[in-house]
Amino acid sequence: MISQINNKRSLYVLSAAAFLSVLDIFIVNVALPTIKKDIHATDADIQLVIAGYLLGYAVFLITGARAGDFYGKKKVYVISMCCFTIASLLCGIAQTPLQLNISRSLQGVSAAFMVPQSLAYIQLLYPDQTMRAKALGFYGSVAGIASVIGQFLGGFLPDIHFSNELLKALDGWRLIFLINIPLGIAATYTAFLFLKESKTERKGSFDLSGVVLLSLALLCLVYPLILGRELGWPLWSIGLLVASFLLLFWFVKDQQVKMKRGLSTLINISLFSYKDFTIGLFIALFYFIAQDSYFLITGLLLQDGLNVSSSETGLLFVAQGIGYVLGAVGSVSLISKHGKKVIQAAVLLMMTALVLHVVLFNMASLDWYFSYPLLLLYGMGCGAVLPSIMSLALQRIPGDLAGSASGLYSTIQQTAIALGIGLTGGTFFSFLGTETSKTAFVDAYMSATGVNILALLAVLFLLYKLPKQVQAGIVIK
Numbered sequence: 001m002i003s004q005i006n007n008k009r010s011l012y013v014l015s016a017a018a019f020l021s022v023l024d025i026f027i028v029n030v031a032l033p034t035i036k037k038d039i040h041a042t043d044a045d046i047q048l049v050i051a052g053y054l055l056g057y058a059v060f061l062i063t064g065a066r067a068g069d070f071y072g073k074k075k076v077y078v079i080s081m082c083c084f085t086i087a088s089l090l091c092g093i094a095q096t097p098l099q100l101n102i103s104r105s106l107q108g109v110s111a112a113f114m115v116p117q118s119l120a121y122i123q124l125l126y127p128d129q130t131m132r133a134k135a136l137g138f139y140g141s142v143a144g145i146a147s148v149i150g151q152f153l154g155g156f157l158p159d160i161h162f163s164n165e166l167l168k169a170l171d172g173w174r175l176i177f178l179i180n181i182p183l184g185i186a187a188t189y190t191a192f193l194f195l196k197e198s199k200t201e202r203k204g205s206f207d208l209s210g211v212v213l214l215s216l217a218l219l220c221l222v223y224p225l226i227l228g229r230e231l232g233w234p235l236w237s238i239g240l241l242v243a244s245f246l247l248l249f250w251f252v253k254d255q256q257v258k259m260k261r262g263l264s265t266l267i268n269i270s271l272f273s274y275k276d277f278t279i280g281l282f283i284a285l286f287y288f289i290a291q292d293s294y295f296l297i298t299g300l301l302l303q304d305g306l307n308v309s310s311s312e313t314g315l316l317f318v319a320q321g322i323g324y325v326l327g328a329v330g331s332v333s334l335i336s337k338h339g340k341k342v343i344q345a346a347v348l349l350m351m352t353a354l355v356l357h358v359v360l361f362n363m364a365s366l367d368w369y370f371s372y373p374l375l376l377l378y379g380m381g382c383g384a385v386l387p388s389i390m391s392l393a394l395q396r397i398p399g400d401l402a403g404s405a406s407g408l409y410s411t412i413q414q415t416a417i418a419l420g421i422g423l424t425g426g427t428f429f430s431f432l433g434t435e436t437s438k439t440a441f442v443d444a445y446m447s448a449t450g451v452n453i454l455a456l457l458a459v460l461f462l463l464y465k466l467p468k469q470v471q472a473g474i475v476i477k
Helices: 002-026 032-038 045-070 073-092 097-125 129-159 171-176 180-194 210-229 235-260 269-273 274-304 310-339 340-361 368-395 399-432 440-465
Strands: 468-473 474-476
Touching: 002 045, 002 073, 002 129, 002 180, 032 045, 032 129, 032 171, 045 073, 045 097, 045 399, 073 097, 073 171, 073 180, 097 129, 097 399, 129 171, 129 310, 129 468, 171 180, 210 235, 210 310, 210 399, 210 440, 235 269, 269 274, 269 399, 274 310, 274 340, 274 368, 274 399, 274 440, 274 474, 310 340, 310 368, 340 368, 368 399, 399 440
Parallel strands: none
Antiparallel strands: 468 474
16 A cells, blocks of 8 residues: 555656656747747747757657666666756756757757656556556656646736736746646655655677767758748758658668677667567557647648637637647546557547637637637547557557657657657748738648548558457457
């Protein structure tokens, strides 16, 4: 009983990493116009507010996971949470675009070392597959709720203005970063008190060459995907994309050779012998391309196309959050009875909601507030899918591979977000061009939503390839 209480307490402490890291991905989306005006930023500067965080996050995730195995998960978790809090403070007091973007990158790097430790700890705290699936489901639910809260706060906080002379300089948008400080301090303190240090793997040396190869490969992949379209796809961006695939190929070969020689590796290639894990990675890839880019293009359509205020846009996403909670809670018992068919039905629900979005926005006689039930519907689908796909990928991974597995999963997730911004967001802006009419925005939204529907179709196919029975997130052969 005492052990169960300690595990629950540790799970709550570890979930702070999911909440803060995901919150800071989404919280800037609605606030970008206000930030741009206040610090006199260019379009490229504002793009980097998102890109800098994602780049720092995606590039160092696997490195962060391996660091926990090598130096101790508690030590890395506490230090990275502390660094994340300091970086949030630097974002909140930034006076120039350069200062803000450097601080955002530091936030992303800190999250890259913080999040894999929390996922790996769950693997160690819950060796039983049923309990592990429930713990991962809770963790995934926290991450999903944080994404919605981030959208809401990103719309609400920039509208706050202080009349007090001492607080006048504290623009509302700065609060989206400063709210991390009390949360980060509390998370750091409780982690220091309640988490037990894990065993370290000191065999061999840390794979620095693997870190360099993988970091360069992901940087060359993510950076041009985010900024290439904005700059007109210059030759250097195409060159970086080609270089990323060559570097990834080199990295895989390097890891295989090191494993054969008994040397330390950044990724344990044997992870891919677990079929559920491999398919789960691809499910996560396509799912996060669709889900995260949805918030970006919907927010742009509402604010710039339909002239909805940032506060009202943030409030709209509360409906999505309510739907998410309903879907997450309601799907647990259904999945235990009907297996992966429930997850497939939830994906179909998301696709249906996206089609209805396009239909609604094309109807000139209807107002934007009719979006509430559609966002609720979409959120219900998300709530049933998101917690389950994390369990699908990580549930059967043994404890000694937990750090590498969680780092690789999180890397795929963040890379998918960047892909979604590049592919779906790029499609949206390409079709929009320089037009500013409602019709142009709706047409751009419809085209971008088509990309997301294709991504969800890929998720359906991959779910079909999984074993037939899925109970409470556990795949049964």
